[in-house]
Structures are given as structure tokens and as C-alpha cells.
Amino acid sequence: MATILETAASANCFTTLLAAVDAAGLRDALESTGPFTVFAPVDDAFAALPPGTVQTLVDNPPQLARILKFHVLAGAHQRADLVGKPEWVSLEGAPVPIYRSEPFEVKNAMVITADIACDNGVVHVINRVILPG
Amino acid sequence: MQAMLWHQGMGGRFNDYLESDAYKANADRAIRAYFKGNPLMLGLYKLFPDMVLEQVRQLSYYANLGLFWEVMAPVFFEMSDIYDEGGFKGVPDAMDFLVNGIFAVAGRPIYHHVVIDGECFEIIPKSEGFTWLYEAALPYVEAVFYRTSPFRGTKSYNAQAGQVPSDQADFHYGILYADVYPVGSAGIPPTLLMQDMLHFLPPYLKEIYKQHRRGDEDELVQLGITFQRSMYNVTSAVIQALRCALLYPLDDTDREHLMANRAFFEAQMDRFLRPEARLLDIQTQDYR
Numbered sequence: 001m002a003t004i005l006e007t008a009a010s011a012n013c014f015t016t017l018l019a020a021v022d023a024a025g026l027r028d029a030l031e032s033t034g035p036f037t038v039f040a041p042v043d044d045a046f047a048a049l050p051p052g053t054v055q056t057l058v059d060n061p062p063q064l065a066r067i068l069k070f071h072v073l074a075g076a077h078q079r080a081d082l083v084g085k086p087e088w089v090s091l092e093g094a095p096v097p098i099y100r101s102e103p104f105e106v107k108n109a110m111v112i113t114a115d116i117a118c119d120n121g122v123v124h125v126i127n128r129v130i131l132p133g
Numbered sequence: 134m135q136a137m138l139w140h141q142g143m144g145g146r147f148n149d150y151l152e153s154d155a156y157k158a159n160a161d162r163a164i165r166a167y168f169k170g171n172p173l174m175l176g177l178y179k180l181f182p183d184m185v186l187e188q189v190r191q192l193s194y195y196a197n198l199g200l201f202w203e204v205m206a207p208v209f210f211e212m213s214d215i216y217d218e219g220g221f222k223g224v225p226d227a228m229d230f231l232v233n234g235i236f237a238v239a240g241r242p243i244y245h246h247v248v249i250d251g252e253c254f255e256i257i258p259k260s261e262g263f264t265w266l267y268e269a270a271l272p273y274v275e276a277v278f279y280r281t282s283p284f285r286g287t288k289s290y291n292a293q294a295g296q297v298p299s300d301q302a303d304f305h306y307g308i309l310y311a312d313v314y315p316v317g318s319a320g321i322p323p324t325l326l327m328q329d330m331l332h333f334l335p336p337y338l339k340e341i342y343k344q345h346r347r348g349d350e351d352e353l354v355q356l357g358i359t360f361q362r363s364m365y366n367v368t369s370a371v372i373q374a375l376r377c378a379l380l381y382p383l384d385d386t387d388r389e390h391l392m393a394n395r396a397f398f399e400a401q402m403d404r405f406l407r408p409e410a411r412l413l414d415i416q417t418q419d420y421r
Contacts, residue, residue: 049236050232050233050236050237050377051233051237052233052236052237052238053236053237053239053240056237056238056239056240056241057240060240060241060242060259062242062259062260062261062262063240063241063242063259063262063263063264064240065262066262066264067240093146094144099393100389107379108379108380108381108390108393131378131379132144132267133143133144133267133271133375133378133379
């Protein structure tokens, strides 16, 4: 199996996410043994944000890291686990709500593909960047 | 100012950090550097450490507010320039600009650095990840637009007579509720702010004020109401930006998503059901 970042790189639809992980200095953390659960927004999700939003974050790595950490949970959680609890604490510290199991949704994002198993965790592909609050 | 950070419930962590050991250690290093060679103050600091620390906290609030405006002001200036050039075809254009502006600057850092004897002390380092949106803008809107505290002015409140609500959720002294005319001397809307703005009024606004009410005589009141109107616009932009960030597109076809959007919108609108709210007033041209 591949790591979370290797899996994302081979999928060819996470270019922005991977660039953001590098800009935020989170590559080493996400390459570690973890395990992690990552909600990975596709490129279109970042492109849908108003102009300038992503660039400002890339220019400010700690702030970008905070937003990215909101997309990560400690532990490897499959869809079946996640829907069993209404709220999970993200690495950012703020809760990530699971509003619906069918279709599977994380906060206001829909999960396009769930349960991609990796060496150091699980990836769920989402269609929108999720934000705390 | 301190009250602003009571309203950090939408993801903000600034106030918590001010109580953390890391903050206290950073502040301690800055305090010792600042009072270096001043045994009297260093002695006082040893006797009453919390007193000095509280002063540093106040400065951190200033840093927060200052950065809030440093980031927000260019957005408003650009908006003003676009208006002057005739770039907005109507209010919706201006609103779109504001919503995009809020997103564009949302991730800017909030921090507190101070330079003492050429050395920079990071009392709140940028690496804490504090952002303009969560640590400054959302608390600012909640505090200044909606809640604030009963203010000193030409109108006074008597808490014992129940004129001040006992529950913070019922506070409604922000600019969106202010009766501009009787307020006068302090608080929201502050006359000092209007006095400041008066010096930078564009000629077309001066002309409009001259044509209404008491002309030159009550420019401050008319200006206060313009300010109130524009803050309704900003509030509207914030509501739209929050919907965009936390909820679903307006043309979403999922019924549950639309219900969530609606519940959010209704909760926002419920805040204007109080009789003091000026939402209905600002819709009419003769409210000046």
C-alpha cells in the first residue's frame, strides 16, 4: 500500500491540496506512521473558493496549516465508524460534524469517494473545502 | 475591547491563548526586557506580576484590533475607489466585492510582536495560526455590530431598573440597533468616530447632507446614520460569506441543504426582530 500523500499524488486530482500541504510544512507529519483520517478536497473544491482565498493562506503557512488540520482526524476511521458519532475532533481542535450518512457528508461537504485505505490512515475524498465555525 | 473577545464562539481561540502558559512566558520575557535597568518597575513586577501581565494583555487586544483594521481598511479603500470610478452598477455588485474581499483576507495572520531595544519579542507568534477571520473579524462583528455594552452617552441605562438585560444573549447595543441621534458622546456609534470621518467626507456626501434635515448643522447625525446603513451592508456581506463558507450554494437542489441554509438565514434575521433593530428604518429614504 501507499501512504496518504502517495495515494493523493497518484490520483491526479489533489494538486492544490498537495501544494498546500507542502506550503504549510505538513508533509513530514502526514508521512509519519499516524494513523490519520484525511478528508481530502479535490482541486475543484479549492478552485470554487473566492479569488485570493487560497493565495492568502499559502502566503501564511501557520494559518494554512490550521485550515488543513481541520481536515484531519487522529486515527484511521472508516465511513462506518464516522457515521456512528455526530462529531469528531479535528487535529485543528474544532469539531468536524457528520450531518448525514446517506449520502455520506462531512460538515457541508459531500464525500465523493470514501474509505481509501493507505499505509498510514484512511482518505475520504470531499467536494468542498471545509472550514471551522 | 476586552468584551470583543467574549464573542469568539465561532472558532476563535485568541482569548484562551491570553491565559496560556506560553503567552505568559512570552509576555514575561518582553516585560523583563522592557524594564531592563529599571529596578523599581522590575520590583513592582515581582510583587504584582498579574498587574503588569494584564497590561500586556490589553496591548495584545490593541494588536488584534489594529491588525483587524490594517487588513480591512485596504478592502474598504479599494471599494471606495471602485465606487468613485463608477465600477459598481448597484448594491449587489458592492456586496459581491465585500464577500470576496472577506474571503481574500480571511487567512491573514493575527499576532502581537513588539520591538524592544532592537529585538523583536513575539508575544503572540504568527505560528499560533491565528487568523483575521476567526480571531478578529467574527468577534468584531458580533461585539460591535450586535452586542457591545450599554454605553455612556446622553442616554443612560439603569441596570437596577432592569433596563440592561441580565443575559448576554439579549444585549443589543451594537451599531445595528443604535438610535444615532440621542446617543451623542460615547459608545456605539461613537461621536468621535463620526468626527473623524467628517474630515474625510467625499464632496458628494457633503452635498447630500446639505439637502436634508438641518443641512450642515446635523452632519454628524446624518453621517452616523450613513455609517449605520453601511454596517448593515457589511453585516449582509458577512452573513453571505458565512453561508458560502459553512453551508450550501443557493442553487443547491438537496432539500436538506436548502433547509439548513434557511435555518441559518432565519437565525440571522431573528436578531432583527427586536423593536430596537433599525433594519426596517434603513429601508426608507427619509431615515437620516
